[in-house]
Amino acid sequence: MAATYDCIIIGAGPGGLQAAIHLGRYRRRALMLDHGAGRTRHALHIENYLGIPAISGKNLVDIGLGQLRQFGGEFRREHVETVMVADGFLIATDQGRYRAPFVIASTGVTEKIPPIARMNRFFGRSVFTCVDCDGYHTVGKKLAILGDSLESARLALAMQQMFTQTITLVLPGGLLPPDLVELLTEEGIIVRAGTPQEFLGDPILTGVRLHSGEEIFCEVAMLSYGYTINDSYLAGLDVARDGNRAEIVTSGVHETSVRNLFAVGALKPGNPQAIIAAGQGCQAAIEINRRLLAI
Ligand SMILES: Cc1cc2nc3c(=O)[nH]c(=O)nc-3n(C[C@H](O)[C@H](O)[C@H](O)COP(=O)(O)OP(=O)(O)OC[C@H]3O[C@@H](n4cnc5c(N)ncnc54)[C@H](O)[C@@H]3O)c2cc1C
Incomplete structure (x- = not known):
């Protein structure tokens, strides 16, 4: 027998946790x-979450789990x-089966991280993936x-406008049309063809070596390889998707095209920010509670 709940929330990031806290308080x-x-x-x-000057993601999640239990x-x-x-819904995990009339999917995305040696040493400190999160650093x-796409060229122009004038853009050879290379060069952005092999420096990042042997000097790096959506568990459902990136499309209260299945946070189109995910989780939980009251 599968245990039954009012709502099952998949993913304990800011989106799912905020929903769980609201549902618990109902x-x-x-x-x-x-x-x-x-x-x-x-x-x-x-550092961009209202009311909290600075917190690690781990700490934010751990506090949220405490609130959930409270x-x-x-x-x-x-x-x-x-x-x-x-x-309703039947959920199968690696350890059991559970039922609920409502489900919130809040499993976010996973960055595509290329195999560059010594990545772990610098990731999150001087090697970043998210301009909204860490551009300021x-x-x-x-x-x-x-990077590996035209998107990386757009990112270079944007970062030059906001954060720094000293930018080297490294992309696979032949990716950019010549007129775009010309534009970037005119703007003072150095364009290099190649594939990164290894980050350099100890303990501070000093550069990146390409497979060609060329070394690019840098104090910070931004990875721009896109991401995958963590939603394979929804494959059996007919969930409507956004045409370009196959991200889940929802209503204003974050319900998918499958009735009573909600999706919040980074696995949806938009910016993957903690405060956005939390706001969506709150809204989905309020709507689910409203429907439970009507049952
Ligand atoms: C290096 C870095 C720095 C960042 N800095 C900031 C910042 O400064 N400000 C900011 O607002 N945001 C920042 N973010 C983004 C932020 O962490 C999240 O992307 C955002 O909070 C969205 O949260 P979410 O709830 O949608 O998903 P997530 O926080 O990604 O949570 C999803 C959860 O789902 C779980 N999960 C996935 N698949 C399954 C499955 N099949 N079964 C069970 N569980 C599953 C995962 O374990 C995870 O806990 C940063 C991200 C990174 C990687």
Whole structure:
């Protein structure tokens, strides 16, 4: 027999946790499932969350889990494999099966990180992936942007406007049309063709070596390789998607095209920011409680 809840929330990032806290405070039976090692835990310094001058992502999540428990929410460290529609929803994890009339998907995204040696030493400190999160940490510094698409060129121009004038853009050869290379060069952005092999420096980042052997000097680096959406467990459901990136499309209260299945946070189109995810989680929980009252 699968245990039954009012709502099952998949993913304990800011989006899912905020939803669970609200549902708990309505005294609903909420189950939070998370397989661990989430993206927010990699954020060393969140400095753009209202009311909190600075906090690590790990700390934010741990405080959220404490609040969830304080209001009676249940947390299980399990990997969700499938969500099926079957008299409400039936959720299968690597350890069990659970039922609920409402589900919130809040499993975020995973950055595509290329295999560059000594990445772990600098990731989150001087090697970043998110301009909204960490662009500010590059102010006035020598910056290398490492990427694999035209999006990386747009990022270089944007970062030059906001943060720093000293930018080297490293992309696979032949990717950029010549007129774009000309424009970037005119703007003072150095363009290099190549593939990064290894970050240099100890303990401070001093550069990146390409497979060709060329060394690019930098104090900070921004990775621009896109991301994948963590939603494989929804594959069996007919969830409407955004045409370009196949991100989940929802209504104003964050309901997907599958009735009573909600999606909040970074796995939806928009900017993957903690405060946005939390706001969406709050809104979804209020709507779910409204529907539970009507049942
Ligand atoms: C290095 C770094 C720095 C950042 N800095 C900032 C910052 O300064 N400010 C800011 O606002 N945001 C920052 N972010 C972004 C932020 O961490 C999140 O992207 C954002 O909070 C969105 O949260 P979310 O709730 O949608 O998803 P996430 O926080 O990504 O949480 C998703 C959760 O789902 C779980 N999960 C995924 N798949 C499954 C599954 N199948 N079964 C069970 N569990 C699953 C994961 O373990 C994870 O805990 C940063 C991110 C990184 C990587």
